[in-house]
Amino acid sequence: MTHPVDLRRCRALGLTGTAFLAAGGETAGALPVRELLTPASPGAALGLVVVYFGVVLLIAAWALLGRLIHGSAPPSPRALPLVLALWATPLLLAPPLFSRDVYSYLAQGAMVDAHIDVYSYGPSHLGGPLAEEVAPVWQHTAAPYGPVFLATASALSALTSGELPAGLMGMRLVALLGVALMAAALPRLARHCGADPAAALWLGALNPLVLLHLVAGAHNDALMLGLLGVGLVAALGRRPALGAVLVTLAALVKAPALLGLAAIVLLQIRAGRTPARAVLTTAGAAAGTTVAATAAAGTGYGWIGALDTPVSAHNWALTSLLGRATGALLERLGSDLAPLAVPVWHTAGLALTAVALLVIWVRLRPRPVYALGLSLAAVAAFGPAIRPWYALWGLFLIAAAAPSASVRHRVAAVTGVLALSVMPSGGPADPGQLVLAVSGGVLAVVVLWQAHQAAQAPALGRAA
Numbered sequence: 001m002t003h004p005v006d007l008r009r010c011r012a013l014g015l016t017g018t019a020f021l022a023a024g025g026e027t028a029g030a031l032p033v034r035e036l037l038t039p040a041s042p043g044a045a046l047g048l049v050v051v052y053f054g055v056v057l058l059i060a061a062w063a064l065l066g067r068l069i070h071g072s073a074p075p076s077p078r079a080l081p082l083v084l085a086l087w088a089t090p091l092l093l094a095p096p097l098f099s100r101d102v103y104s105y106l107a108q109g110a111m112v113d114a115h116i117d118v119y120s121y122g123p124s125h126l127g128g129p130l131a132e133e134v135a136p137v138w139q140h141t142a143a144p145y146g147p148v149f150l151a152t153a154s155a156l157s158a159l160t161s162g163e164l165p166a167g168l169m170g171m172r173l174v175a176l177l178g179v180a181l182m183a184a185a186l187p188r189l190a191r192h193c194g195a196d197p198a199a200a201l202w203l204g205a206l207n208p209l210v211l212l213h214l215v216a217g218a219h220n221d222a223l224m225l226g227l228l229g230v231g232l233v234a235a236l237g238r239r240p241a242l243g244a245v246l247v248t249l250a251a252l253v254k255a256p257a258l259l260g261l262a263a264i265v266l267l268q269i270r271a272g273r274t275p276a277r278a279v280l281t282t283a284g285a286a287a288g289t290t291v292a293a294t295a296a297a298g299t300g301y302g303w304i305g306a307l308d309t310p311v312s313a314h315n316w317a318l319t320s321l322l323g324r325a326t327g328a329l330l331e332r333l334g335s336d337l338a339p340l341a342v343p344v345w346h347t348a349g350l351a352l353t354a355v356a357l358l359v360i361w362v363r364l365r366p367r368p369v370y371a372l373g374l375s376l377a378a379v380a381a382f383g384p385a386i387r388p389w390y391a392l393w394g395l396f397l398i399a400a401a402a403p404s405a406s407v408r409h410r411v412a413a414v415t416g417v418l419a420l421s422v423m424p425s426g427g428p429a430d431p432g433q434l435v436l437a438v439s440g441g442v443l444a445v446v447v448l449w450q451a452h453q454a455a456q457a458p459a460l461g462r463a464a
Contacts, residue, residue, distance in 0.1 A: 007075050007083070010068060014061030014087040018211060020054030022094035023047075025216070029095040030102075030426040032164060033132055039425075045436055051097070051424040052440030053447075058087070058208050059416055060448055065206065066412065069198050070405070077197040081183045084206050088176070088215050096168065097216035099387075099426040103133035105220060106167045108143045109153025112299060118143040118150060119302025130162060135426070142306040146252035147297035149220050154297075168218070175218040179210060181226025182396060188233045189400035193369055203408050204399030208419040213389035221389055224253040225396050228260050232369060232397075235267045240278070243267075244285035252293050255303075256393055259375050261286055262361060263368040270366070317386040319349035346384040353382045373397030388418040 027037055028047030037044040065083070068074060096102045107123035107130045116125060122140040123131040131139070143150065152174060160166035183205040187197035204210075214222040227250035235243030244264050250257035261282055268278035294301060323342030330338035356378040364371035377394025380386055395411055402408050420441065423429045429437070 007065075007068065007079065010061050010065040011083055011086055013064065014058055014083070015090070017054045017057030017059075017061055018087050019090040020050050020057060021097065021212075021216065022054075022090040024050030024052075024054060025094045025097045025424055028424045029097045030100045030217075030424070031095050035095075039430065039433055048424065048433060048436045049440035049443070052420075052437045053444045055208070055212070055419060056441045056444035057448070058211065059419055060444070061087075062202075062206060062208055063412075063416075066199075066202050069196075069202050074198055077187050077201055080198060080201040080206060084179075084183060084201075084210075087206070087211055088179075091211065091216045092172065092176075093169075094216060096218060096426075097424050098212055098422045099217045099219065099389075100133070100135045101426075102168060102171050102218040103130070104135070104138050104143075105149075105153050105171055105218075106157065106162075106164070107131050107134050108145070108150060109155075109157035109167075110162055112150050112154035112297075113157040117300070117302065119300065119306050128162075129164065130167075133164070142302070144303060144306050145220065145254060146303050147294045147299045148249050148252035149223065149254070150299050150303075151293070151297035152223075172215070172218045175214050175220070175222040178220075178222030178224070178226035179205065179214055181230050182210075182222070185226070185229030185233050186396075186400050188236070189229065189369055189397070192236050193367070193401040195400055195402065199405075199408065200400040202399075203412060203415075204396045207392070207395065207399075207415055209389060209392055209395070209415055212419055212422075213387075214392070217389065219389050220253055221392060224250045224257050225392065226250075227253065228257045229396065231260060232263060232267075232372075235264045238271060240264055240268045240271075240273075240281060241285045244282045245289045248286040248289040249293065252290065256376055256379055259357075259379070260372055262375075263372040266365060266368040266371075270368075317349075317384055319345040319382065319384055349382045349384060353378055356382065367401065367403075369397055370401035370403065373399075373401055388421050391415070391418055 024047040026047065027043040028051050031037075037047075039045075039048075091097075104123060107126055108118050110130050111118045111121070111123065111126050114126065119142045122138065122142060123134040124139040125131075153171075156167060156170040156174070160170055183201060186200045186204045190197040190200035210222075213219055227246050231243045231246030231250060233243075234240075234246055244261060247257060247260035247264055250260065264282050265275075265278045268281065269275055273281070320342065323345035326345065327338045327341035330341060357375050360371050360374045360378065364374070373394045373396070375394070376397065377391075380390040380393050391414065395415070398411055399408065402411070420437075423433060423437070
């Protein structure tokens with residue numbers, strides 16, 4: 001007899017997982033420089049084990065919740081945002097986890113507040129305590145973010161007077177606002193696409209990547225996706241101009257959301273507008289929003305030229321990996337073409353992305369939300385830079401618009417792998433850290449198995 005899964009167990013297990021995450025992050029997270037421990041120290045080692053113990057518990061809770069949602073007595077979609085809030089609660093006061101990008105956000109906000117051109121200078125130009133917190137690889141690089149996000153970061157800098165703890169909390173609250181908008185948009189998008197709202201919330205909002213990277217990591221992708229989601233909802237509600245404004249605001253946080261304007265156009269055409277009118281309406285709203293937001297932020301249009309900022313020498317995007325491998329091979333062969341390998345592969349990746357987008361939009365024109373999700377997934381997969389949280393760009397909309405459960409299951413499997421792919425400090429892992437991380441995960445599996453066996457024993461006894 002199989003022990004039934006219920007919502008209480010899912011809530012408790014996920015909460016336990018994020019509580020361990022927060023506790024381990026106190027010594028192994030992306031801490032301020034003055035609080036950093038050496039990776040070999042006992043505190044950092046124990047924290048790493050605890051973090052990965054928590055990650056595996058969270059993944060298990062999410063998988064069990066998915067089983068419940070796809071079962072005979074699924075929970076109401078209204079119950080799931082409460083589960084998300086419960087799981088996120090321990091992370092609110094935790095240090096940043098899995099990335100140091102939030103420190104870059106704060107430094108860039110302080111630069112805008114100090115009238116320093118963030119599109120020409122890196123955080124090192126700011127100097128001071130905030131700049132010292134930025135990862136070395138980004139110290140001298142310009143900001144790739146649009147004026148909406150930089151204006152938000154600047155306002156936060158002024159509000160917190162550059163104080164680090166207050167700034168970190170402020171950035172996390174901004175990310176939480178984005179996650180809340182995502183959770184609000186998903187059920188409406190799912191109903192429009194003929195999908196189960198509860199399943200969409202499970203995959204698109206309660207996803208471990210959302211909790212690990214958008215909440216714990218406080219990434220601005222949360223705000224981009226939240227604005228994109230509510231913009232699409234507005235367009236589906238026959239308010240295309242408002243939808244175009246919101247999607248443009250999302251793109252002025254991070255550029256990939258710009259593809260959402262294509263979905264806005266198609267939704268208008270499907271509602272009966274002529275293609276010319278749909279394009280003009282969308283383009284006019286987008287242009288007006290861009291000009292107004294840029295003027296209000298006072299940052300200018302330099303972000304367009306700074307979009308290659310995320311490309312670093314050790315980036316693990318597919319085209320970067322192939323470029324480095326090709327370059328190493330050419331060096332061994334003594335070829336002078338080795339330095340061109342990475343740029344050529346990056347160009348090939350961009351060309352492949354363009355072809356993929358064309359095919360997607362031509363074939364899936366009647367399903368613009370799904371087409372947009374696949375397009376954002378292609379941009380993340382074949383672009384010159386990738387991070388685990390970039391997977392959420394496409395996943396968010398695929399969760400609402402995927403045509404079958406099998407697609408969602410495959411996407412969920414990828415999520416489970418990506419959730420385990422980054423160290424809590426945000427830095428590269430050495431062999432010793434990998435052993436500790438695996439040990440934490442294995443310990444969680446053992447505990448889960450023992451708990452499962454203990455739960456099965458009474459049920460088997462009653463059956464006998």
